[in-house]
Amino acid sequence: MAKLGRLRVRLVLWTITLEAILLLTFAVTLLLFLKNQQDSQIEDALRLSGAQLRSVVETQNDTYVVPDDVIAQLNRREISVWILDGQGEVRFRTGEARNFDLPDDLPAQGVFRDVTLGGEEHVRLYIVPLAEADIVLAYSVDDSRVFLQQVAVGFAIAIPIMLLLSAGGGLFLANRALAPVTQITETARRINAEDLSRRIQMNLPDDEIGELAQTFNAMLDRLDRAFQRERQLTTDASHELRTPLGVLKMQLSLARSRPRETVELMTMMQAMEGDVDRMTRLVEQLLTLARVEQPGLMNFALCDIGGLLHDLGSQYQAVADEKAIQFTIFAEGDLTLPCDADKIRQAIANLMDNAIKYTSANGKIRLEAVQQSECIKITIADTGVGIAPEHLPHLFERFYRADSARTSTTGGFGLGLPITKAIVNAHGGQIEVHSELNVGTTISIILPISIPLFPTGLNSD
């Protein structure tokens, strides 16, 4: 939770910081813009009034006469006017100028300057020349300043409130968006190797987090299946080992439980040796299976499947002859591909063993390899007893035996086909099975000619 909390807070802090920068920039820009606008309004009014006065003021002796309508206009515009003669004496006042005297340091002609009159009135001064005299115009900047201040205060109040609101909203949204993540974390925490059955509830929206949950669930499905397979393998393997061990122990205890004839002891020991051999074979097959299920342990090299087939075939020819089975090999053309030759040989040998075992006298077995577009297809076809349809889906399951009647002493362990499949998977290949009871079985191994980048040995079910 602490980590999630940090992510939430971080998200919100980032959002707010960005928002604050944007809002402050906006506020400052707006204030500057308003101030400019106010200034130019004031200065325009001053310039306009100055020009107007220059054209209308009449000088009579030492007095300056301004027409009444112009004065009225100036008053409306809230512009105060002083007219100074050549000696700097004030000869005319109007508006606020009647209440205040001018400061001593006046700005140069045509320059605007803000001054404080009588310590309270903030005005902008502007001076236009009139013959010998100066016309001083003033416009109060208080209104403008108050306006700008109000706008600034408005921002100062509004920005923190907006930031607080978006922080709250952001936290709420972040919480909502991250709630499924909390659920995923909780689910993940409760999952362990003993119980992989839990899943994230899938009422999540179809967004990134929904996708994460889906991916997570799919991964759990795969793990669950893999674990179940491993557990089943352990159970089956220990059962397969326990049975001959139990028999072995029984035989040993029987052998020494009373004095026995040498012949009897020899018979018993032979039986025991048979059990040890069987257990050895089982352990070897289990090791082989474990090895071929790790694609990293394959030794890929260019190999001629045709040669391999003829080589393998010569070994089986004698067995086939003995059982009066007609055995043919067909391999033509360029059958070279990168593979682990020893493993492929074993994969084919497992299929050949079955073909020989389940084909009776005068039957036929055909071992062939042909090149197809991007792959090489190795086929073992027999006219044997065939496989019942209900067994076909389980054929490659470990320890699965199609004929359950076969006793454990004479039969295989049900590991040959799984080993073959694991080898073919590690080569990125496929196995096809066609079988009909009392007609025969055809099994094909299809191997791609290009080396698979990602062998599928581990994720095949």
Added chain:
Amino acid sequence: MRVLVVEDEPRMAALLRQGLEEDAYAVDVVSNGLEVLEWVQSAAYDLILLDIMLPGMDGFEVCQTLRRQGYMMPILMLTARDTLTDKVMGLDSGADDYLVKPFAIEEVTARLRALSRRSGPSKTPELVVGDLRLNTATKQASRGNITIPLSAKEYALLETLMHHPHQILSRDQIIEKVWDMDFSSESKLIEVYVHALRKKIDDGHEVKLIQTVRGLGYRISDHG
């Protein structure tokens, strides 16, 4: 002592049969759980050796069914899994004891002896009638201070008689305890064994322990 071995692994079953027969038990073997219920009706088994993993009906269920039907003979369960649940389930379903595979034959026979003592007349391995003693562990008989060597069948016959001292046992009752299903009750073999046993036990002794009760059967007793 007549034992029913219920075990579906044929080699294990054969070895158990050999071991138990060598220990003077009459042994029948069945491989299917359902068949047990028929076999117990056809013979009075003293003991049952019951594997848990069975086709038809598993060992727990067989045990429960037997007990429900009123069969009280001791049942020794054979389990491949050494888990607490299996042991508890086995005992709770009505078994008297369990044995975890793999086991030695001596352990099986020792447990069977212990189980049969619970229902027998003696709490020690020794059965006694008068001055005749029979050690069920060593399979040795002695009268007075003289040890009497016995064959497996002779031992089985003597043990059956001594399990019920002073009681008359019919031919069929004896056959049921000493021979397995392959034995025909018409056979005269029982007279042959009784004769042989008499020679070994009663010859040269004043008190004749093995007595024939005409028309009823046999009895072992030290009073006339």
